[in-house]
Amino acid sequence: MTNHWNDIQFSDCMLVIGGNPAENHPISMKYVTKAKKNGGKLITVDPRFTRTAAVSDIYAPMRSGTDIAFIGGLINYVLENKLYHDEYVRKYTNASFIISEDYDFEDGIFTGYDEDSRSYEKSTWVFERDEEGNIVKDESLSHPRTVYQMMKKHFSRYDVETVCSVTGTPKEDYLKVAETFCGTGAKEKTGTIMYAMGTTQHTVGSQNIRAYGMLQLLLGNVGRAGGGVNALRGECNVQGSTDFGLLFHLMPGYIGAPTQSERHQSLDAYNENETPAAGFWSNKPKFLASYLKAQYGKNATKANDFGYDFFPKGRRNYSHISLFESMYDGEIKGMLIWGQNPMVGGANVRKVRAALQKLDWLVAMDLWETETAAFWKEKAGSNPAEVQTEVFMLPAAGPFEKEGSVTNSGRWMQYRWKAIDPKNDSRSDSWFAHNLAIRLQKLYANDNSEIAKPFKAMDWSFGDSDYPDMDLVNREINGYDLNTGRTVNHFADLKDDGTTSSGNWIYAGFYPDAAPGEEKNYAKRRDDKDTGMENYLNWSYAWPANRRILYNRASADLNGKPWSSDKEGIWYDKAAETWTGYDVPDFGVATSPSDPGWENPFIMLPDGKGGLFAAGMAEGPFPEHYEPYESPVPNAFSSVQLNPAVKIWGGDMNQKGEAADFPIVATTYRLTEHWQSGSMTRNLEWPSEIMPHMFVELSEELAKEKGIKEKDKVVISSARGEIEAFAMVTKRFKPYSVRGQKVHHVGMPWHYGYEGIATGSIANYLTPHIGDANTMIPEYKAFLCDVRRA
Amino acid sequence: MIEVTRRQFLKLSGATAATLAVIELGFDPKKAQAASKELKIAESKVTPTICPYCSVGCGILVHVKNDDVVYTEGDPDHPINRSTLCSKGNSVRQLFTSDRRVKKPMYRAPGSNTWEEKDWDWTLDRIAEKIKETRDKTFVTHDDGMPVNRTEAIANLGGAALENEECYLIVKLMRSLGLTNIEHQARI
Numbered sequence: 001m002t003n004h005w006n007d008i009q010f011s012d013c014m015l016v017i018g019g020n021p022a023e024n025h026p027i028s029m030k031y032v033t034k035a036k037k038n039g040g041k042l043i044t045v046d047p048r049f050t051r052t053a054a055v056s057d058i059y060a061p062m063r064s065g066t067d068i069a070f071i072g073g074l075i076n077y078v079l080e081n082k083l084y085h086d087e088y089v090r091k092y093t094n095a096s097f098i099i100s101e102d103y104d105f106e107d108g109i110f111t112g113y114d115e116d117s118r119s120y121e122k123s124t125w126v127f128e129r130d131e132e133g134n135i136v137k138d139e140s141l142s143h144p145r146t147v148y149q150m151m152k153k154h155f156s157r158y159d160v161e162t163v164c165s166v167t168g169t170p171k172e173d174y175l176k177v178a179e180t181f182c183g184t185g186a187k188e189k190t191g192t193i194m195y196a197m198g199t200t201q202h203t204v205g206s207q208n209i210r211a212y213g214m215l216q217l218l219l220g221n222v223g224r225a226g227g228g229v230n231a232l233r234g235e236c237n238v239q240g241s242t243d244f245g246l247l248f249h250l251m252p253g254y255i256g257a258p259t260q261s262e263r264h265q266s267l268d269a270y271n272e273n274e275t276p277a278a279g280f281w282s283n284k285p286k287f288l289a290s291y292l293k294a295q296y297g298k299n300a301t302k303a304n305d306f307g308y309d310f311f312p313k314g315r316r317n318y319s320h321i322s323l324f325e326s327m328y329d330g331e332i333k334g335m336l337i338w339g340q341n342p343m344v345g346g347a348n349v350r351k352v353r354a355a356l357q358k359l360d361w362l363v364a365m366d367l368w369e370t371e372t373a374a375f376w377k378e379k380a381g382s383n384p385a386e387v388q389t390e391v392f393m394l395p396a397a398g399p400f401e402k403e404g405s406v407t408n409s410g411r412w413m414q415y416r417w418k419a420i421d422p423k424n425d426s427r428s429d430s431w432f433a434h435n436l437a438i439r440l441q442k443l444y445a446n447d448n449s450e451i452a453k454p455f456k457a458m459d460w461s462f463g464d465s466d467y468p469d470m471d472l473v474n475r476e477i478n479g480y481d482l483n484t485g486r487t488v489n490h491f492a493d494l495k496d497d498g499t500t501s502s503g504n505w506i507y508a509g510f511y512p513d514a515a516p517g518e519e520k521n522y523a524k525r526r527d528d529k530d531t532g533m534e535n536y537l538n539w540s541y542a543w544p545a546n547r548r549i550l551y552n553r554a555s556a557d558l559n560g561k562p563w564s565s566d567k568e569g570i571w572y573d574k575a576a577e578t579w580t581g582y583d584v585p586d587f588g589v590a591t592s593p594s595d596p597g598w599e600n601p602f603i604m605l606p607d608g609k610g611g612l613f614a615a616g617m618a619e620g621p622f623p624e625h626y627e628p629y630e631s632p633v634p635n636a637f638s639s640v641q642l643n644p645a646v647k648i649w650g651g652d653m654n655q656k657g658e659a660a661d662f663p664i665v666a667t668t669y670r671l672t673e674h675w676q677s678g679s680m681t682r683n684l685e686w687p688s689e690i691m692p693h694m695f696v697e698l699s700e701e702l703a704k705e706k707g708i709k710e711k712d713k714v715v716i717s718s719a720r721g722e723i724e725a726f727a728m729v730t731k732r733f734k735p736y737s738v739r740g741q742k743v744h745h746v747g748m749p750w751h752y753g754y755e756g757i758a759t760g761s762i763a764n765y766l767t768p769h770i771g772d773a774n775t776m777i778p779e780y781k782a783f784l785c786d787v788r789r790a
Numbered sequence: 791m792i793e794v795t796r797r798q799f800l801k802l803s804g805a806t807a808a809t810l811a812v813i814e815l816g817f818d819p820k821k822a823q824a825a826s827k828e829l830k831i832a833e834s835k836v837t838p839t840i841c842p843y844c845s846v847g848c849g850i851l852v853h854v855k856n857d858d859v860v861y862t863e864g865d866p867d868h869p870i871n872r873s874t875l876c877s878k879g880n881s882v883r884q885l886f887t888s889d890r891r892v893k894k895p896m897y898r899a900p901g902s903n904t905w906e907e908k909d910w911d912w913t914l915d916r917i918a919e920k921i922k923e924t925r926d927k928t929f930v931t932h933d934d935g936m937p938v939n940r941t942e943a944i945a946n947l948g949g950a951a952l953e954n955e956e957c958y959l960i961v962k963l964m965r966s967l968g969l970t971n972i973e974h975q976a977r978i
Contacts, residue, residue: 005846005870026876027846201978233845235975237957241949242976244957252961260938295962312940314970315933320977323945332971333943334924338960340948340975347978361920367891376898384903392917393905395892398885399842400852400859404953406840408847408870413954419837419852420859423886424893425910429952433959435910439918440967451929454939458966462959473955503958526838528867536869673877675843676975680951684884687877757890778978 002228002550003192004410004542006534009034010226010567013184013191015177017045018067018199018208018781019232022052023672025196025409028232029055035226041180045070045169046198047667047745048697049732058180060173063736063745064667065202065628065782066166069637070174071211072625073163076155077178078218083185085220088563091599092554093217093610095148096137098128103621105154108638110620119645125615135607147613151214154622157637166625166636168736168743185219188564190227196234198667201781203643206774207623210614214623217610223554223586223601225533225567233409235676236399240407243543244504248318251311252504255288260313267305279606285496286505293501294476297459302498310454317647319776321347321769325649327355334361338429339396343371343380344677344753347778349764350721351653353380357387365394365432368679371753371762379754396429397422403470404430405523410548413510414540415523434468474521477503478511487514490545510541522546532582533568546584553579553587553601554610560593618773619645628782629770630719632659632743645773654769657719662784664702664744665736666718668763674751682756694752694760695726696787699733702744706787713790716748718783720768723761724790746787750780831861838865842885842951843878846870850882859886925967945971 008014008031021028029052036042036057044053045060053059062070078084089095102124104111112121128136128145141148160178164171184191193212202208213222213229221227233239245252256274258264263273271285292300296307316322324342326332328351346352356362356375364373374380376387400419407413422428437460444452461476463469479488479502491508494500502508514520527538535548542548549555552569556562560572560579570581577592579585591597600608613621626643627635635641673691674681681687696716698708708714712727725748736743752760767780834853841848849868853861862883864873871879895913896905921944928943946964949957964972 025844025846027848027871027874027879030871030874235950236840236842236845236847237952237954238845238950238976240954241952241957241974244949244954245961246946246949246957246972246974247977248970248972251965252958260933260936265936295965309937310939310966312965312968312970313933313936313938314940314942315938318942318971318973320973323947323971323973326942326971327945331942332945333928334920335945335947336964338946338948338956339951342947345975345978360924361917363917367885369892377903385901388900389898390900390920391898392913393892393896393898394913395894398891399882400837400839400850401886402953404955406847406953408840409845410847412847414840414847414849416839416953417837419835419839420854420857420886423891425895426891426893427910429956430959433956433963435914436918436921437959437963439914440921440963443918443922450931451926454968455966458962460962468955468959470955473958477954477958503962507954526867528869530869534869539869675878680842680885681878681881683888683890684881685888686881686884690877776977780978 001230001409001411002222003230004412004548005031006536007225007549008032008192009038010190010533011035011040011192012189012226013041013043013181014194015043015045015181015191016052016056016194019194019196020046020050020052020669021194021232022055023050024234024670025232026672043177043181045177047733048669048747058173058176060169060177061734061736063168063738063743064665065631066625067199067202067208068204068211068623068625069158069163069166070169071215072155072158072623073160073174074178074182075151075211075215075218076158078182078185078215079152079155081182083182084218085185085187087187087558088220088554089218090139090141091558092601093612094607095146095612096139096141097147097613098136098138098143098145099147099150099613100124100126100128101145108624108626108635108640109644113644118647120618120620122615125621151612151622162636165739168738182219184221187220190221190224190567191219192221192226192228192230194230194232196232198781200772200777201779203629203646203770203772203779204626205772205777207617207619210617211623214612217612220563222610223549223551223569224563225549225555225569228549231409236408237406239409239411240405240413243407243506248314251291253287253291253506255284255291258308258311258313260315264313267308270308276606279608280604286494287491287502289496289498290479290494290500290502290505293482293498294479294503295459296457297461299457299459300498306498307457310457317776319771321649321771321776321778324352324355325651325769327358330358333359335359336363337372338365341370341372341677341679343375344750344762344764347764347767347780348654348720348769349762351769353382354653357382357389359389361390361392363392363394365396365429366679367396367398367426368683369393369755370677370679371755374755394432395424395426397426401426402428402430407543411542412540413507413523413543415521428467430470431467434462471519471521474511475514476501477507479503479505479508485516487511487520489513506543509545510543535583537584547586548583551586551601552583553585558599619643629768629779630657630662630782630784632663632665632784633739633741636739643773646770647776649769653720655719656768657784659784662718662786664746664785664787666716666766666783666785667745667747667781668750668767669747671749671751674749676751678751678753678756682751682753682758685757688756688758692758693726694749695728696746696748697728697730697733698746698787699735699744700729700731701735702746702787703727703729706789708787708789714787715790716766716785716787718766718785721765723763723765725761746785834860841875841879842882848875848879850875850879859883921967929968940968940970942970944969945973948974950975
């Protein structure tokens with residue numbers, strides 16, 4: 001989230017799209033309700049009339065997989081009707097920048113496309129520069145190649161008629177959404193977009209979010225109370241686990257993991273090629289050197305590039321889909337799993353199971369016997385005698401049987417204290433990691449080979465107890481001034497000369513200025529007094545730098561005053577010559593009106609301006625609608641059907657379904673009573689009792705066509721497989737009219753599996769291995785199926 | 791140490807006071823019922839935690855008495871949820887009281903159709919040996935003249951349900967071992 005949960009109450013309009021907070025983030029609705037009491041409007045855009053829709057002022061149905069068409073239409077509506085926040089757009093975004101003459105777009109394809117590699121060469125996606133290298137601008141926005149004009153041209157194709165024919169939204173509903181949400185372009189108003197996996201789990205997932213970001217920049221809604229682009233994250237620490245780099249392409253703090261390439265062949269090469277000249281990331285070498293110092297301790301010296309060579313260099317994409325594809329191909333021999341359950345949560349589960357069967361060994365640590373730990377059993381559809389995998393199932397301690405912090409969606413790093421000893425013979429995941437590290441150190445103790453070196457270089461100093469000392473872990477994450485032994489106050493204190501360490505620079509400062517033995521963990525703070533605008537600056541700690549709303553410089557106008565008096569964030573105190581306010585400024589506090597950066601609120605970007613045009617994306621600098629991998633209709637916007645930059649996975653067990661055989665659009669969703677792959681709820685009596693069965697939700701019209709009655713057992717089939725579920729016939733799905741054709745839409749929860757108290761079919765037997773072009777997140781939310789009575 | 795706020799302190803002393811008041815209750819069944827609810831958590835040790843489910847990050851108080859979790863409730867001082875919880879958050883006590891938890895390290899041998907109970911010592915040794923064996927067989931120190939120090943034959947999955955410190959330790963260990971296949975829920 002750019003903002004945080006309590007902040008939603010300040011919104012004039014909440015657009016929920018690709019999320020369902022009433023059912024999946026129930027407590028967040030307190031703040032939605034509060035905003036509504038203050039006159040704010042709630043809009044839900046979703047394929048299904050969810051419980052969030054039920055309490056909304058406006059509901060607009062939208063066929064799954066058509067967000068860019070929907071939002072593209074709103075962008076067009078804003079531009080055509082001049083509803084944008086004029087000063088904000090002119091000064092805080094790159095609307096006035098002039099795009100290179102070499103850039104173009106035609107029939108769904110941007111310049112630089114290579115069909116063979118299905119990727120873009122992006123050298124034309126740039127701005128015109130003058131002789132001194134400065135970006136050429138036209139603040140009148142009238143030059144035909146300004147971002148503003150090019151964006152206007154691009155989205156002029158997203159007229160209401162075309163958009164509604166693609167999304168299947170009734171025109172009057174669409175216009176209500178457009179009028180209401182785009183009204184937040186008024187300078188004193190803010191609107192927020194609340195989204196979740198309904199947005200991301202598409203072949204165009206990243207561009208969906210980018211489209212949201214663009215709309216919010218145009219309306220002047222970023223950096224302000226009641227505004228923002230807000231991901232409603234689904235797991236208690238998925239924010240933290242991402243921050244800490246449990247992803248192939250990242251090191252902690254979003255520093256890109258080095259790869260086997262010329263660009264990264266040494267620390268110098270990495271720093272030279274990955275450090276922008278301006279913007280906050282120009283400090284990257286300091287964060288990286290400090291991270292390597294934390295990783296390798298005394299074995300990281302200036303002479304050995306702080307151990308940069310020890311760090312593994314990958315040679316390709318190892319994302320979740322790729323990982324299971326290479327396991328299926330026999331390249332991965334062993335796997336450790338910590339509280340994850342890919343036999344339920346992975347896409348294309350039939351292939352996941354076949355991949356697991358090829359492992360030599362599997363370690364699964366969890367509170368429960370998960371479907372993944374039991375993949376070799378008959379009930380999983382395996383023949384145990386034929387599965388040669390050694391499986392270790394380890395009992396994990398529960399969340400209040402250990403201590404440590406979790407970071408919520410609003411980036412609040414909150415501490416959990418230990419309430420009781422671990423149940424049975426269970427241990428915390430940190431205990432297991434710690435003891436495994438120590439056993440491995442013993443195994444390698446007398447091994448002086450080249451292979452042993454990178455592992456032996458690791459610094460592992462977390463005390464002599466059986467459990468790692470959490471306080472030492474926290475100090476290491478925060479970082480030290482290695483000369484004084486005190487913890488650093490701020491990431492600005494980090495250096496690239498080896499005199500500081502920090503395990504995760506974005507968290508530097510949560511444990512500030514502490515001498516050895518002095519405890520100062522701000523994740524433990526519990527002062528619940530409102531410090532203004534419900535930012536609760538003394539409750540826990542929010543990264544970065546305890547900032548609660550990102551880009552908050554944009555909450556103030558060109559004079560440094562808040563755009564509106566009831567949405568104050570930070571402001572410039574002329575007398576004191578400093579930025580101050582209800583939040584920690586996301587800006588140099590001493591930046592004065594005469595400083596060149598005064599009008600540059602987006603300090604993480606080299607030019608400080610919100611990117612309406614951005615070259616960072618795989619499939620183009622502007623979002624463009626493409627149909628899902630499996631779609632019932634041809635693309636109305638161009639002759640390019642599928643996102644031209646996605647990787648197409650061939651091979652066995654990943655068949656593509658065609659509309660002739662599988663005419664129904666399917667999506668998956670979550671229920672209030674269950675959570676993720678279900679292990680943490682289907683093993684508990686209460687949630688199992690109130691939501692006991694797997695079902696498929698379908699419209700009355702489809703049920704009638706198929707002769708299906710409520711509670712009938714039905715078979716749902718896709719090109720990858722078939723599952724059984726009970727029919728739940730509701731008015732919440734309606735047939736869509738898409739490009740003149742009737743299209744049925746169904747949905748089903750993905751929580752169920754064969755372990756636990758409440759069991760049922762695994763929805764992900766149906767989903768394909770195809771992912772977003774930027775992130776490779778699987779397209780769970782739009783695939784084709786058919787249904788019939790069992 | 792945990793800072794127990796004034797409100798929590800009052801709440802706890804209130805619960806203790808209820809044990810005395812119960813004598814004077816007479817025969818009003820409603821009052822008796824309300825008091826017995828208080829009794830259950832009387833003198834329990836209260837520890838704040840954060841809900842393990844979605845990412846709203848609600849505060850929960852865990853009441854422990856006689857080595858058992860006797861009660862859990864929404865944390866009244868937590869600025870986000872102020873006591874309220876959803877149906878999942880309200881079920882967290884069962885995470886401890888459930889008899890379905892994995893009790894011991896379990897091992898399944900190749901081709902076997904059953905789990906065997908093992909102790910931690912054996913389990914740790916065996917897993918460490920497996921990791922070393924796979925790593926050593928597949929480790930690549932250089933590729934195309936460049937130091938790459940990796941193994942592509944071991945994968946590490948998970949983390950979104952763990953704590954930051956745990957994520958940090960796991961990443962540290964796995965990167966030092968040379969893993970490139972590191973993924974978790976955030977990707978899917």
